[in-house]
Amino acid sequence: MKILVCISNVPDTTTKITFTNDNTQFNTAGVTFIVNPYDEIALSRAIELCADGKGTVTVINVGESSTEPTIRKALAIGADDAVRIDAAPRDAYFTAFQIAEYAKDKEFNMILTGRESIDYNGAQVAAMVGEFLNIPSISIIKKLDYDGTTATLEREIEGGKEVVTVNGNFVASCAEGVAVPTIPTMRGIMSARSKPLVVVPAQPIEEVIKVVKFETPPARGTVKLIPAEEAVNLISLLHTEAKVI
Amino acid sequence: MSVLVYVEQVDGKFKKSVFEAVSYAKAIADKTGTNLTAVSIGNVADSELQELGKYGAAKVLNVASAELKNFVNQAYAAVIAEAAQKENADVIVLSNSFSGKGLAPRVAVKLKAGLVDGAIELPQLDGGKFLVKKGAFSGKAFAVTELNSAVKVIALNPNAFGIKETPVTIAIESFSPAVQSTDLAAIVKEIVRATDKISLPDAELVVSAGRGLKGPENWGMIEELANLLGAATACSKPVSDLDWRPHSEHVGQTGIAISPNLYIAIGISGAIQHLAGVSSSKVIVVINKDPEAPFFKVADYGIVGDAFEVVPKLIEALKAHQA
Numbered sequence: 381m382k383i384l385v386c387i388s389n390v391p392d393t394t395t396k397i398t399f400t401n402d403n404t405q406f407n408t409a410g411v412t413f414i415v416n417p418y419d420e421i422a423l424s425r426a427i428e429l430c431a432d433g434k435g436t437v438t439v440i441n442v443g444e445s446s447t448e449p450t451i452r453k454a455l456a457i458g459a460d461d462a463v464r465i466d467a468a469p470r471d472a473y474f475t476a477f478q479i480a481e482y483a484k485d486k487e488f489n490m491i492l493t494g495r496e497s498i499d500y501n502g503a504q505v506a507a508m509v510g511e512f513l514n515i516p517s518i519s520i521i522k523k524l525d526y527d528g529t530t531a532t533l534e535r536e537i538e539g540g541k542e543v544v545t546v547n548g549n550f551v552a553s554c555a556e557g558v559a560v561p562t563i564p565t566m567r568g569i570m571s572a573r574s575k576p577l578v579v580v581p582a583q584p585i586e587e588v589i590k591v592v593k594f595e596t597p598p599a600r601g602t603v604k605l606i607p608a609e610e611a612v613n614l615i616s617l618l619h620t621e622a623k624v625i
Numbered sequence: 626m627s628v629l630v631y632v633e634q635v636d637g638k639f640k641k642s643v644f645e646a647v648s649y650a651k652a653i654a655d656k657t658g659t660n661l662t663a664v665s666i667g668n669v670a671d672s673e674l675q676e677l678g679k680y681g682a683a684k685v686l687n688v689a690s691a692e693l694k695n696f697v698n699q700a701y702a703a704v705i706a707e708a709a710q711k712e713n714a715d716v717i718v719l720s721n722s723f724s725g726k727g728l729a730p731r732v733a734v735k736l737k738a739g740l741v742d743g744a745i746e747l748p749q750l751d752g753g754k755f756l757v758k759k760g761a762f763s764g765k766a767f768a769v770t771e772l773n774s775a776v777k778v779i780a781l782n783p784n785a786f787g788i789k790e791t792p793v794t795i796a797i798e799s800f801s802p803a804v805q806s807t808d809l810a811a812i813v814k815e816i817v818r819a820t821d822k823i824s825l826p827d828a829e830l831v832v833s834a835g836r837g838l839k840g841p842e843n844w845g846m847i848e849e850l851a852n853l854l855g856a857a858t859a860c861s862k863p864v865s866d867l868d869w870r871p872h873s874e875h876v877g878q879t880g881i882a883i884s885p886n887l888y889i890a891i892g893i894s895g896a897i898q899h900l901a902g903v904s905s906s907k908v909i910v911v912i913n914k915d916p917e918a919p920f921f922k923v924a925d926y927g928i929v930g931d932a933f934e935v936v937p938k939l940i941e942a943l944k945a946h947q948a
Contacts, residue, residue, distance in 0.1 A: 393878050397765040406762075416658045417879045472730070473739065498878055502742055507698065507730035516699055516811040519727030522872065532814075536873065537633070537723050538827060540818035542696075546811045556865070556872040556880065588774035589739035592756065593765040597904065600942050603911070603921050608930025612942035614910065617926060621948065622908045625830065625854060625886040 381435030384488040388497040389447040399594045409432040418494025425587040426561035436460045442469040455572035456564035467582035476508030477585045497553040506553035516550045522557035527601040628654040629655035635845040642720045650718040651681030664708040678795030686800035700808040702731035707802040721780035729780040739772040742780040763878040763901035828857035831885045835861035837892020841869035853943045877902035895920025
C-alpha cells in the first residue's frame with residue numbers, strides 16, 4: 381500500500397496574527413511554524429495503516445525551502461520519505477494542481493490531507509486533487525478503515541454522519557476522530573534527518589485567485605458584567621438589549 | 626451571463642442555509658444585472674422547489690434521477706458544472722456546508738474557476754475587480770480575495786448573510802445531465818442523522834461548556850438550557866479530548882468555527898485557540914468563576930460566578946420568561 385499525505389506549513393496555533401506591507405502579507409517575523417494540526421491527524425492515520433510493513437507513507441508539501449523543518453517533523457512522526465514541490469503555495473488551486481501533477485503516475489492507494497489549513501482556512505485541496513486526478517474525494521472524514529481493497533469512511537454531515545465506501549484510489553480530508561496525533565519519539569527525530577526528501581520543480585498553472593488585503597476583526601466593546609446573584613437579569617438583557625432571544 | 630445557485634436538499638427539504646445562499650446569489654444577480662437560476666439534485670417535491678422563488682430564483686433546474694438520490698460530490702460537481710455551462714453562468718454560489726466543502730472545489734476545478742470558501746459578505750465589484758471577503762487565520766483575520774477567473778465560485782458561510790425575500794415566479798425545468806459511472810465510485814452506505822438536535826454550524830444560538838463543568842455527568846443543565854433556548858450544544862477542546870462530549874461538538878481553531886447570533890460559554894477560560902473558532906459570534910456571554918479568565922475580554926456580557934449556581938438560575942429565569 382502507498383499513501384501520500386499532504387502537509388501544510390502553518391503558524392503555531394498560539395500565534396498573534398499581524399500583517400505587513402500595507403496589510404497585504406502575513407507577518408512571519410518571530411512566528412513558529414508547525415505541521416497543520418489536521419494534517420498531523422491524517423499523517424498519524426496513514427502511519428497506523430502502513431504499520432508492520434503493510435505499506436509506505438510519503439509526505440508532500442508545496443513550499444519554499446523554509447518549510448523543510450516542518451517536513452522533517454513529519455518524517456520524525458513516522459513518514460518514510462518526503463517530497464517538496466519547490467514553490468510558494470500561492471493558493472489551494474495552485475497547490476492541489478502541483479500535488480496532482482506529482483501523484484498522477486504514482487498510483488497512490490490513497491491521498492490524505494487535513495480537513496482545512498488553519499491559516500487561510502480553505503478546505504479545498506483534497507477535493508481539488510480528486511478532481512484533477514478524476515478520482516473520488518471525501519471531505520471532512522471522522523473515521524477511515526481500509527481492508528486492502530475497500531476503504532470505509534465516515535463523513536461528517538450536519539447533525540450526523542454518513543458512511544461511504546470506495547474501491548480504488550481516492551482522496552480524503554481528515555478531521556478529529558480519524559486518529560490521535562502521534563508524538564515523535566527521539567528515535568524518530570534522529571532517523572528523520574537521514575530519510576529521503578526530494579525537491580521537485582513546480583508546474584505552471586494560471587492564477588485564478590489572489591488575496592489582495594487582510595483585515596483584522598474590529599475590537600469588541602467592553603464586557604457588561606452582571607453580578608452572579610443577579611444572573612437572572614441576563615435573560616431580559618439578551619431579550620430586550622441584545623435582541624438575540 | 627447569469628448566476629447559478631446550488632440548493633442542497635436534506636430528505637427532500639431545503640434548510641435555512643439554502644435560502645441564505647439563494648438570497649445571496651439573488652443579490653449578486655441584481656448587482657450584475659443578470660438572472661438567477663437554481664439547480665436542485667435529488668428528490669424534491671415541486672411545492673418545495675416553489676419556495677426558492679420567494680428568494681428570487683426565476684428558474685430551477687430539477688435533477689431528479691434515481692442514481693443521484695444520494696450526495697456523491699464527484700457526480701454532483703459534474704451536474705453543477707454542466708448546469709453552469711447550459712445557463713452560461715459566470716458566478717456559482719453554494720452553501721459552505723459539510724457537503725458544500727467537498728463539492729465547491731470540484732466544481733471550481735471543472736470550470737477552471739477561482740473559489741472563495743467561507744464567504745461572509747457580498748462581493749465588492751470595484752473597477753472591474755471581483756472581491757470577496759472571507760475569514761482567515763481561524764477567525765483572527767479576514768482576507769479580501771480577488772477572483773480573476775472568467776467563472777467564479779463562492780461558498781457562503783451559514784448565518785453570515787441572512788435571508789432576504791424578493792419573490793418572483795419560478796419556472797421548474799427538468800434537467801437530465803449525463804452522469805458517468807466513474808463519477809459514482811464512492812458509494813453511500815448509511816446516513817445517520819439525529820433529527821431532534823440542532824446542527825452546530827447552522828445554529829443561531831449555541832450553549833457551550835468547558836472543563837469548569839467538572840465531568841460529563843453535569844451536562845444535564847447545559848442541555849436543558851440549550852433546549853429551552855432552542856440552541857445547539859458545543860464544547861471546548863479539552864472536553865472532547867476527555868471524551869466527555871463528542872468531537873462533533875468541539876468548537877475552536879481545530880474544531881468547528883461557528884458564527885451564531887448568541888454564544889454562551891460556561892466554564893471555558895477562553896484559550897486563544899478556542900476564541901479563534903467563536904470570535905465571530907454576534908453576541909458572546911461568558912460565565913466563569915475566575916474573573917481573570919481571558920474570555921471576559923471578548924465577551925459582551927459576563928457573569929463571574931459558579932456555573933453550578935448560575936446556570937440553574939438562568940434556567941428558572943428562562944422558564945419564567947417563556948411562560
